[in-house]
Amino acid sequence: MRTRAAVVEAQGQPFTIADVDLDEPREDEVLVRMVATGICHTDITMGSFLPAEMFPNVFGHEGAGVVEEVGARVQGLEPGDHVVMSFRSCGDCAKCRSGLVGYCDSTLLLNYMGMRMDGSTSIQRDGSPVFGSFFGQSSLAAHALAYADNCVKVDPDLDLTLLAPYGCGFQTGAGTVLNVLQPKPEDSLVVYGVGAVGLAAIAVAAAEGVESVVAVDPLASRRAVAEGFGATSIDPTEVASVVDRVKELTGGGAAYAIDTTALPPVVKQAQQSLRARGTLVALGLGAEEYVLDAIDLLQGGKTVKSSIEGDADPQEMVPRLIEMRAAGTFAMDDLVTTYPADQVNQAVADVTSGAVVKPVLVW
Numbered sequence: 001m002r003t004r005a006a007v008v009e010a011q012g013q014p015f016t017i018a019d020v021d022l023d024e025p026r027e028d029e030v031l032v033r034m035v036a037t038g039i040c041h042t043d044i045t046m047g048s049f050l051p052a053e054m055f056p057n058v059f060g061h062e063g064a065g066v067v068e069e070v071g072a073r074v075q076g077l078e079p080g081d082h083v084v085m086s087f088r089s090c091g092d093c094a095k096c097r098s099g100l101v102g103y104c105d106s107t108l109l110l111n112y113m114g115m116r117m118d119g120s121t122s123i124q125r126d127g128s129p130v131f132g133s134f135f136g137q138s139s140l141a142a143h144a145l146a147y148a149d150n151c152v153k154v155d156p157d158l159d160l161t162l163l164a165p166y167g168c169g170f171q172t173g174a175g176t177v178l179n180v181l182q183p184k185p186e187d188s189l190v191v192y193g194v195g196a197v198g199l200a201a202i203a204v205a206a207a208e209g210v211e212s213v214v215a216v217d218p219l220a221s222r223r224a225v226a227e228g229f230g231a232t233s234i235d236p237t238e239v240a241s242v243v244d245r246v247k248e249l250t251g252g253g254a255a256y257a258i259d260t261t262a263l264p265p266v267v268k269q270a271q272q273s274l275r276a277r278g279t280l281v282a283l284g285l286g287a288e289e290y291v292l293d294a295i296d297l298l299q300g301g302k303t304v305k306s307s308i309e310g311d312a313d314p315q316e317m318v319p320r321l322i323e324m325r326a327a328g329t330f331a332m333d334d335l336v337t338t339y340p341a342d343q344v345n346q347a348v349a350d351v352t353s354g355a356v357v358k359p360v361l362v363w
Ligand SMILES: NC(=O)c1ccc[n+]([C@@H]2O[C@H](COP(=O)([O-])OP(=O)(O)OC[C@H]3O[C@@H](n4cnc5c(N)ncnc54)[C@H](O)[C@@H]3O)[C@@H](O)[C@H]2O)c1
Pocket: 040, 041, 042, 045, 168, 169, 172, 192, 193, 194, 195, 196, 197, 198, 216, 217, 218, 219, 222, 236, 260, 261, 262, 263, 266, 283, 284, 285, 286, 307, 308, 309, 310, 351, 354, 357
């Protein structure tokens, strides 16, 4: 079928809204009419991160829409279902069977190769392949092909424009607190970089009753949102030493730290901000290498780790966060700003400048 997509034509180029041809759904595929698609920082990074030969490409991995058609072998979904889309996993390997679907043995092939497992692209233009299948969706488009494993069915009465970011950004921040760190109220948490991912972590830490939460970000608008969730904030451009300030605010160092900046000097600060035996989770994408403070790491017996999607299984985490939203303990609606799909580059500019937290395109 003919549809519209936000295409990145070449490495480092902005998005262009263009007509493309999307395959009919195969027997294991689901055709989804997109209502809304969140833009995650990863969609922006990929345009310069992937090798030049992987363009033109359609990204987008926070799709939310309505199922239009299902292949013959698809179970659990039918036309008319409202779905929030997330990342893919095989469901069958040891990691998937243990519930850690973000570390599926087939994750690279299922989410990042720009094509189906058999090497075909699901998108064409003038007969030439366009890379797609990003997170098994490529949902920066009016229609997308997805799979039963990455479509989470949601209540059709809910507003899909507000739920789109639950498939990646919000899930990752929330899951990092709920699954990876599991802080107790008496623990302290510092979050470096409070965009969509960092703010979701802060919102959930507050919901879990964590008393001491510190947000570090140079953007005043974002620090203000973090403060609204009960965090104390630091402007890293205003203090002589961010690390010293975090230590002051947390009684000698935070039990837990999260980095979403992917900036090597900031990751090092996040490590240094920890108290002895503390744990840092580095979530950002974009750096090739991090440099740790080896003496501090050793003396403090610290842990530095990372996480894909907050170790979440979207089929559990998305409904859980929707329940928290209904209960008023995951109040992220005001962080969403909608844009008509053809204003995709304005949306990118606004999230980059910090004018908005979570841009969502409406198709
Ligand atoms: N691990 C995963 O599974 C996963 C999932 C989603 C996103 N990500 C990655 O997480 C990161 C965050 O995503 P996002 O959408 O929230 O991005 P974002 O750009 O909205 O947020 C990053 C924040 O870092 C802040 N920042 C910049 N310099 C800083 C400094 N010196 N100190 C403190 N803060 C600083 C920015 O002002 C911004 O608010 C991206 O790298 C993204 O690719 C990872």
